[in-house]
Amino acid sequence: MAGYILRRVLSTLPVLAIVAVLVFLMLRLTPSDPAAIIAGDYANPQQIELIRERLGLNEPILKQFIIWIGGVLQGDFGESFFYKKQVAELIGERLEPTLSLSLLTILLVVMIAVPLGVIAAHNHGTWIDRLVMGFSVLGFSIPVFVVGYILIYVFAVTLDWLPVQGYQRIRDGVGGWLLRLILPSMTLSVVFIAFIARMTRTSVLEVLNEDYIRTARAKGQTEMKVLVRHALANAAVPILTIIGLTVAILIGGVVVTESVYTLPGLGLLTVDAVLARDYPTIQAVILLFSFAYVLINLLVDVAYTFLDPRIRY
Amino acid sequence: MATIDAAPPVSRRRSVWSTVLRNPSVLFGGSIALIMLIIAILAPFLGTRDPAEINPSARNQKPGYTATVRDDEGKRIQVKYHLGTDSLGRDIYSRVIYGARVSLIVGITVAVIAVFVGLIIGMIAGYVRWLDGIIMRFMDGLMAIPEILLAIALVSLSRAGLPAVVIAIVIPQVPRVVRLVRSVVLSIREEPYVESAITVGTPTPTLLFRHVLPNTTAPLIVQGTFICASAILVEAILSFLGIGIPPEVPTWGNIMAEGRTYFRILPHNILYPGIALALAVLAINMLGDGLRDTLDPRFAKRF
Numbered sequence: 315m316a317g318y319i320l321r322r323v324l325s326t327l328p329v330l331a332i333v334a335v336l337v338f339l340m341l342r343l344t345p346s347d348p349a350a351i352i353a354g355d356y357a358n359p360q361q362i363e364l365i366r367e368r369l370g371l372n373e374p375i376l377k378q379f380i381i382w383i384g385g386v387l388q389g390d391f392g393e394s395f396f397y398k399k400q401v402a403e404l405i406g407e408r409l410e411p412t413l414s415l416s417l418l419t420i421l422l423v424v425m426i427a428v429p430l431g432v433i434a435a436h437n438h439g440t441w442i443d444r445l446v447m448g449f450s451v452l453g454f455s456i457p458v459f460v461v462g463y464i465l466i467y468v469f470a471v472t473l474d475w476l477p478v479q480g481y482q483r484i485r486d487g488v489g490g491w492l493l494r495l496i497l498p499s500m501t502l503s504v505v506f507i508a509f510i511a512r513m514t515r516t517s518v519l520e521v522l523n524e525d526y527i528r529t530a531r532a533k534g535q536t537e538m539k540v541l542v543r544h545a546l547a548n549a550a551v552p553i554l555t556i557i558g559l560t561v562a563i564l565i566g567g568v569v570v571t572e573s574v575y576t577l578p579g580l581g582l583l584t585v586d587a588v589l590a591r592d593y594p595t596i597q598a599v600i601l602l603f604s605f606a607y608v609l610i611n612l613l614v615d616v617a618y619t620f621l622d623p624r625i626r627y
Numbered sequence: 628m629a630t631i632d633a634a635p636p637v638s639r640r641r642s643v644w645s646t647v648l649r650n651p652s653v654l655f656g657g658s659i660a661l662i663m664l665i666i667a668i669l670a671p672f673l674g675t676r677d678p679a680e681i682n683p684s685a686r687n688q689k690p691g692y693t694a695t696v697r698d699d700e701g702k703r704i705q706v707k708y709h710l711g712t713d714s715l716g717r718d719i720y721s722r723v724i725y726g727a728r729v730s731l732i733v734g735i736t737v738a739v740i741a742v743f744v745g746l747i748i749g750m751i752a753g754y755v756r757w758l759d760g761i762i763m764r765f766m767d768g769l770m771a772i773p774e775i776l777l778a779i780a781l782v783s784l785s786r787a788g789l790p791a792v793v794i795a796i797v798i799p800q801v802p803r804v805v806r807l808v809r810s811v812v813l814s815i816r817e818e819p820y821v822e823s824a825i826t827v828g829t830p831t832p833t834l835l836f837r838h839v840l841p842n843t844t845a846p847l848i849v850q851g852t853f854i855c856a857s858a859i860l861v862e863a864i865l866s867f868l869g870i871g872i873p874p875e876v877p878t879w880g881n882i883m884a885e886g887r888t889y890f891r892i893l894p895h896n897i898l899y900p901g902i903a904l905a906l907a908v909l910a911i912n913m914l915g916d917g918l919r920d921t922l923d924p925r926f927a928k929r930f
Contacts, residue, residue, distance in 0.1 A: 332768030340780060455909035457860055459867055459883065460901035467894050478891075566775030566864075573868055584776070585868050588783040600780050604772045 391598035411579035431514025453508025462574040517549035558614035656913030667727040722877040737858035745804020753812025766802035852915035
């Protein structure tokens with residue numbers, strides 16, 4: 315198994331390298347000159363040339379890439395054009411809201427979607443099943459921001475139960491932090507609950523036809539135990555795969571949700587960076603999100619070997 | 628004899644389409660999508676006003692507001708704002724109707740370009756062995772960047788506008804089409820009839836167009852439908868974030884972005900374009916689901 319894990323880890327390296335090259339090239343081949351952006355509207359050509367020299371933009375492209383990737387590996391993403399400080403520092407400040415939102419969402423999704431899927435599978439073909447499936451189709455067609463505004467309108471504007479927007483750092487009080495994250499994480503979780511409930515239902519349904527389920531029932535196991543110990547445990551691998559793959563959608567959703575609720579996280583930073591054409595920040599954020607996505611899927615793959623002893627590579 | 632020989636292919640072709648059209652998802656999703664398409668085409672004839680027309684005296688009005696304005700000849704006429712107005716006094720109803728045009732243009736254009744480009748690259752990857760590795764590693768890299776994030780990064784590269792937005796949405800979709808086409812090509816290559824075609828000396832272009840291409844049609848129609856729905860959604864997200872199509876163009880995302888400031892008092896500015904958007908995406912996704920189940924049963928289990 316150690317051999318498999320090692321091989322799997324090594325196999326992600328080329329993907330990460332290609333992502334790095336793509337991100338570098340994408341933003342280096344822009345028609346706009348970064349030096350001119352930094353210099354501002356009133357700079358003369360000499361000043362722009364000076365900045366080009368300082369940024370190393372006059373070097374051959376390969377050398378630029380090596381310098382850039384060398385910096386990235388040491389956690390140095392360069393200086394933000396817009397915020398005029400180190401991108402790494404900027405990302406550090408913005409990490410907490412994004413992580414809080416993502417983790418709370420995943421928690422909410424697993425707590426709601428998995429039981430929902432199991433219930434639908436157990437009541438296969440009845441109105442309960444159709445209700446869950448109907449919600450699921452609806453759930454991934456309503457765009458995240460529309461869900462967000464509907465929830466704000468109902469819970470914050472009309473009922474006045476929760477704050478409309480904003481964020482409170484966790485060190486300033488867990489209560490306020492949680493209160494401000496309830497609506498955002500509910501918003502973001504809708505599409506995933508739809509996805510994962512559907513996937514859980516399908517996987518559990520497939521497993522429910524297996525012989526060992528009949529055996530478990532025949533020996534008088536309670537239905538609850540049959541569903542959780544026997545059915546869900548064996549359906550876990552495809553469910554986990556989907557959770558891993560939907561992290562890409564989660565990241566897209568984070569950008570939108572943070573914008574709706576003005577949470578000062580990495581998503582909002584991305585949008586602000588694009589509006590300001592702040593290329594070092596855009597590069598860093600994309601690289602970071604993509605690496606997170608690849609690494610989470612690596613973890614999921616490695617987790618298989620623990621979840622399902624039948625998987626041997 | 629001749630009639631008997633000719634009969635089977637015709638009836639079989641007919642039966643495929645009648646199965647497709649009997650599928651409830653295709654029927655339901657397809658009808659809604661068709662109605663939206665008709666609405667988009669007939670936008671000027673549906674009691675709409677110029678979607679860019681600003682009326683400073685009728686700003687931020689609730690649905691059903693009636694105002695007196697002068698028409699082109701200077702006569703006073705009554706105008707009813709069915710869905711209210713935005714903060715510049717533009718008619719939300721007209722903007723939502725015209726917004727359907729932009730969304731559908733983006734959705735269809737992105738689907739066609741992504742499928743076309745993906746088809747070509749996928750056939751090359753599946754057929755030219757030495758290029759396969761290079762192309763697929765490149766596609767893996769592209770797919771490792773989350774779709775919306777890649778689109779956001781790509782729009783930052785050029786001046787905002789419809790072509791830039793279309794390209795930014797196409798690029799993240801291409802690898803998915805390439806993978807699909809490549810897998811079809813690889814499986815077709817091993818089929819006995821393709822091997823015999825190679826044996827009798829069929830030139831490669833003929834082989835690709837006569838034997839490989841027809842096999843990709845069904846999965847590509849399905850994939851194209853899903854890409855169309857996804858493109859409409861991504862375009863709306865980009866516009867909503869303020870980095871997509873310029874704000875004066877009536878798109879559903881732009882209307883919602885504009886409505887954010889006064890959302891607490893005037894929720895309709897976000898609600899109506901939101902409903903239109905959700906309905907469009909739902910309809911096209913349902914159409915895709917139905918097409919997949921009927922046209923392409925091999926892929927029916929892929930979610």
